Amino acid sequence: MGTYALPDASGHYGPYGGRFVAETLIPALEELEHAYQEAQRDPEFRAELHSELRQFVGRPNPLYHAERVSKELGGAQIYLKREDLNHTGAHKINNAVGQALLARRMGKKRVIAETGAGQHGVATATVATRYGMECLVYMGEEDIQRQSSNVFRMRLLGARVTAVSSGTRTLKDALNEAMRDWVTNVESTFYVIGTVAGPHPYPVMVRDFHRVIGDEARVQCLELTGRLPDCLIACVGGGSNAIGLFYPFIEDKAVRMIGVEAGGLGLSTGQHAAPLTTGRPGVLHGNRTYLMEDEDGQILPTHSISAGLDYPGVGPEHAYLKDSGRAEYVAATDAEALAAFHRLCRTEGIIPALETAHALAHAFRLAPTMRSDQTIIVNLSGRGDKDIHTVAALEGIHL
Amino acid sequence: MSRLAGLFAQLQNAGRAALIPFMTAGDPSLAATVPLMHALVAAGADAIELGMPFSDPMADGPSIQRASERALARGVKLRMVLEWVREFRMTNSHTPIILMGYLNPVEAMGITPFAEAAATAGVDGVILVDLTPEEGRGEAVALQQRGIDPIFLLAPTSGQERVVIVRSMGSGFVYYVSLRGITGAAQADWAAVLQRVQDLRQQLGLPVAIGFGIRDAATVAQVAGGADAVVVGSALVDQLAECATDQEAVATAIRFIKPLAQAVRTAERRSA
Numbered sequence: 001m002g003t004y005a006l007p008d009a010s011g012h013y014g015p016y017g018g019r020f021v022a023e024t025l026i027p028a029l030e031e032l033e034h035a036y037q038e039a040q041r042d043p044e045f046r047a048e049l050h051s052e053l054r055q056f057v058g059r060p061n062p063l064y065h066a067e068r069v070s071k072e073l074g075g076a077q078i079y080l081k082r083e084d085l086n087h088t089g090a091h092k093i094n095n096a097v098g099q100a101l102l103a104r105r106m107g108k109k110r111v112i113a114e115t116g117a118g119q120h121g122v123a124t125a126t127v128a129t130r131y132g133m134e135c136l137v138y139m140g141e142e143d144i145q146r147q148s149s150n151v152f153r154m155r156l157l158g159a160r161v162t163a164v165s166s167g168t169r170t171l172k173d174a175l176n177e178a179m180r181d182w183v184t185n186v187e188s189t190f191y192v193i194g195t196v197a198g199p200h201p202y203p204v205m206v207r208d209f210h211r212v213i214g215d216e217a218r219v220q221c222l223e224l225t226g227r228l229p230d231c232l233i234a235c236v237g238g239g240s241n242a243i244g245l246f247y248p249f250i251e252d253k254a255v256r257m258i259g260v261e262a263g264g265l266g267l268s269t270g271q272h273a274a275p276l277t278t279g280r281p282g283v284l285h286g287n288r289t290y291l292m293e294d295e296d297g298q299i300l301p302t303h304s305i306s307a308g309l310d311y312p313g314v315g316p317e318h319a320y321l322k323d324s325g326r327a328e329y330v331a332a333t334d335a336e337a338l339a340a341f342h343r344l345c346r347t348e349g350i351i352p353a354l355e356t357a358h359a360l361a362h363a364f365r366l367a368p369t370m371r372s373d374q375t376i377i378v379n380l381s382g383r384g385d386k387d388i389h390t391v392a393a394l395e396g397i398h399l
Numbered sequence: 400m401s402r403l404a405g406l407f408a409q410l411q412n413a414g415r416a417a418l419i420p421f422m423t424a425g426d427p428s429l430a431a432t433v434p435l436m437h438a439l440v441a442a443g444a445d446a447i448e449l450g451m452p453f454s455d456p457m458a459d460g461p462s463i464q465r466a467s468e469r470a471l472a473r474g475v476k477l478r479m480v481l482e483w484v485r486e487f488r489m490t491n492s493h494t495p496i497i498l499m500g501y502l503n504p505v506e507a508m509g510i511t512p513f514a515e516a517a518a519t520a521g522v523d524g525v526i527l528v529d530l531t532p533e534e535g536r537g538e539a540v541a542l543q544q545r546g547i548d549p550i551f552l553l554a555p556t557s558g559q560e561r562v563v564i565v566r567s568m569g570s571g572f573v574y575y576v577s578l579r580g581i582t583g584a585a586q587a588d589w590a591a592v593l594q595r596v597q598d599l600r601q602q603l604g605l606p607v608a609i610g611f612g613i614r615d616a617a618t619v620a621q622v623a624g625g626a627d628a629v630v631v632g633s634a635l636v637d638q639l640a641e642c643a644t645d646q647e648a649v650a651t652a653i654r655f656i657k658p659l660a661q662a663v664r665t666a667e668r669r670s671a
Contacts, residue, residue, distance in 0.1 A: 010533070020502060020529045022458040024554040024579055026561065166464050172455060179457045184580035186556065283502045283529065284455060296476045297507025298454040 004250045006320065011200020014323065016316035019199040021179070021286045028186045033201040035106050040208070045105065052097050053212065056130065059094075061085045063220035063377065069347040069364070076230065076370035078363055080350070080380040081217045081245065088123050090353065090382030091213060091241045092194060096123035098209035100131050103190035110134045110185065113192045114178040116143055116171035116237070117308030117355065118150025119382055120194030125159035135159040138177045140170040143307045150386050168301045171237075171311045175285055195238025196315030199286030203315050210244025217377055218248050225375055231256040231366065234379040235359040236276065236329065237309035239318045241381035246327060256328070259318060260362045262304035263331030273302035275314050276322050276329040289316045305334035305390065306354035308382075332361035340364055341384065341391065353382035354390065402495040402523045403548055403571040406445060407606045407627060416623040417445035418663045419608060420656055421499065421632030422639065423463060424449050424480040425470035431645040435652050436487045440494050442653040443660020448526070448630060451480050451500030458528045460583030462633035466640065477504050477513070481520040488521035497524040497550065497571075502538075510541045518545035524571045526550045532568040539568050552576050553599060555592075562602050572606040572627060575599060582611055583633030589618070593625035600627070616658040623666035631659060 006013045019029060039045040053059040061082040070078045083091035103111055111133050115121030121137040128135030137154055141163045144151050154161050167173035182191040196203045196210075221229050232249060234242035236259035249255045264272030272278070275290040282291040284299060292300040292312040304310040321327035332340070337354055340361035344352050352360060356379070363378045370376070392399050400408070410417055420439050424432055436447055452470040456463060484496050498517065505513050505527060517525065525542055527535065532551050539549035548571025553561060556579060565573055577592045592609065600607050609622050610630030623629050638655050642648040
């Protein structure tokens with residue numbers, strides 16, 4: 001691969017990425033790109049971001065050795081990068097803080113966001129309040145049902161939550177609706193995209209705001225184990241927590257990187273959300289990437305137990321990393337994720353998000369096949385409090 | 400001369416703008432599509448924009464989103480849209496047909512097979528809303544090689560460098576999005592739109608169509624004097640959505656389009 005320097009100047013990762021949007025948005029994306037480049041070069045912006053991540057988000061968070069579950073599995077040592085300990089309970093806040101600071105710098109008074117599980121919506125509502133901005137979050141009707149506590153949390157934080165009833169009424173439709181809002185209010189509004197997808201410069205910007213995950217994990221792993229990890233594992237919906245962990249390790253060829261998609265009811269059922277594992281390249285939401293689509297190029301409905309992974313596309317950099325072979329992508333089913341969820345609860349005293357449980361499921365499969373002196377880092381991307389109603393309902397318990 | 404170039408030359412002589420209604424292929428029914436296209440022409444449409452349904456129409460408002468969803472639920476596929484154009488051409492060889500949609504379904508077919516099939520069917524222009532000229536060089540060439548005009552959009556937010564790139568790659572006409580928003584939204588400032596369109600016509604050397612936010616004859620009359628074409632979409636789609644039968648849809652289309660067709664012709668007399 002040589003020295004990794006993607007995306008290129010026009011926002012492409014090989015054939016992926018780019019900028020596929022209505023003409024109205026092109027100048028806004030160019031403005032954003034320039035503002036972001038300037039901010040990156042500005043020591044004051046970097047210092048402010050760093051300070052916010054320490055004082056408001058609570059970074060650095062630990063790299064925690066999950067000894068009991070590692071022992072129980074009898075293989076590699078599993079370490080958890082504790083993004084669940086961030087303020088608001090997930091990795092999403094890293095990016096929300098970065099984009100909100102950028103919005104403030106650009107003089108935008110109104111921020112909008114799409115959300116699936118609600119974690120990005122909560123993170124955006126949180127930073128909007130913190131920086132005194134108006135906030136509107138688009139969320140699919142189905143996700144509003146599944147994630148009512150996060151909806152209430154956003155409202156507590158002063159955000160408006162708008163239900164999206166078009167299409168499949170999930171994350172992809174919320175993204176469509178947020179784009180429509182942005183097209184309409186492009187001069188006053190900053191669109192805080194929550195994942196590493198969308199038109200350039202979003203994928204690179206969101207990656208940069210999340211790379212702190214991998215940067216910290218790298219230092220912490222060296223401190224704790226004296227060497228780099230053998231394997232990184234993260235769940236992939238759009239892929240923001242995964243790219244945040246992977247990116248600082250891309251040049252470390254000996255470090256395996258595995259993204260885990262939502263296998264839903266099983267890949268053979270078609271009821272899943274695994275575009276990298278089963279899909280093909282296409283164009284959706286402003287970028288070229290792997291998609292779940294039918295033979296006519298219509299986007300397919302997805303299924304996952306976790307609203308945050310229930311998305312038919314994926315960040316373009318993951319598409320590139322898959323094709324280049326640098327990263328591997330597998331799937332874990334709803335049932336496997338649920339089993340991993342319970343296992344972590346009972347062994348380590350940590351309730352993981354159902355999204356994260358997909359990464360855990362694969363780690364638990366892989367660890368026993370590795371030696372006990374080897375190391376796996378799992379990105380514990382979010383905590384599971386938001387999911388307890390879903391899990392309880394599956395067990396016939398009404399909370 | 401292409402049908403589009405012929406139309407604009409002819410209307411320049413007549414001193415009036417073209418009326419281009421938009422309808423979603425397969426809505427309000429599969430069987431109504433071709434009869435509706437003929438009805439639009441009979442009522443005075445100069446060209447037709449035919450929507451290729453997509454599951455995720457990011458730039459469209461509720462009217463066209465819902466029309467797309469309905470059409471897809473009826474099983475509309477891109478090949479069927481092209482087949483309807485071919486059927487329309489069996490009895491109409493003069494009215495330009497512009498397909499409008501999103502890139503992904505076209506890419507799923509493959510741009511070369513699509514361009515060939517569209518040319519064979521009798522398509523004159525293609526608008527892919529999410530394909531900018533920067534990303535769409537290959538597609539534009541593939542279409543032009545088969546005699547189909549790649550039609551690009553410009554918006555109130557587009558700067559001079561955008562105008563330059565659209566001029567270098569587009570043909571047929573340029574679609575000016577009259578507002579910062581989605582299809583079907585409300586429009587405030589037509590004077591500013593018309594001023595911009597005057598400038599663009601000079602700079603582009605191509606006809607300029609105005610679309611987004613034009614819902615009635617009064618507005619058509621207002622903008623037709625200053626543009627080469629006026630596109631009416633969501634308002635027609637809304638009317639058709641109400642129709643219970645294909646006959647009703649055809650009658651509704653004619654009743655809706657007639658005053659608009661009158662308006663482009665009246666605007667001409669005023670400016671002549």
